[in-house]
Amino acid sequence: MHEISLLENVLEIxxxxxKSQGFKQVKKVCLEIGMLSCVEPDALRFGFDVVMKxxxxxxxxxxxxxxxGLGTCKHCGQTVPLETLHDPxxxxxxxxxxVTQGNEMKIKDLIVI
Ligand SMILES: [Zn+2]
Structure with a gap:
């Protein structure tokens, strides 16, 4: 499941x-996921507890x-919404x-102690 390897990356980060900031425990992780990234939020939630155990x-x-998802049209130069990676x-x-937005996953916010 590709969500698990994503979560392992998150854990590494x-x-x-x-180490660099000297905290010991993470209370909350806020992830930003693009609609085009093919990541299932439910699968992430399910995998999160397993990977973070x-x-x-x-x-x-x-x-x-x-x-x-957002993209810029090469033909007319407009910025248009995208529902899949290959929408016209x-x-x-x-x-x-x-595609200019929507196929990434990043850690947006962390609450730590
Ligand atoms: Zn166009």
């Missing part, structure tokens, strides 16, 4: 931050914020919309 983020609360431009109908 948390551990590095814990016996780590500094055990019992942390996971908050997921989804960001809409809704303004001029041409394919070739370059």
């Amino acid at each position: 948390l551990e590095e931050n814990a 016996n780590t500094l983020a055990e019992n942390a609360v996971l908050e997921i914020k989804q960001t809409q 431009c809704i303004v001029c109908g041409s394919p070739g919309v370059v």
Whole structure:
């Protein structure tokens, strides 16, 4: 399941931050997930408790914020909303919309002690 490897990446980042910033425990993790990233929020929630067990983020609360897909049309230059990675431009109908937002996952916020 690809959500598990994403969560393992998140855990690595948390551990590095814990070292550099000197915190011991994570209370809350706020993740921002693009709608185009093919990540299932439910699968993330389910995997979170498993991956974070016996780590500094055990019992942390996971908050997921989804960001809409956006792209710029190569043909007409408009910024258009995208529901999938390969949607055509809704303004001029041409394919070739370059995704500018919505296929990333990042840690937006952390609450630590
Ligand atoms: Zn267009």
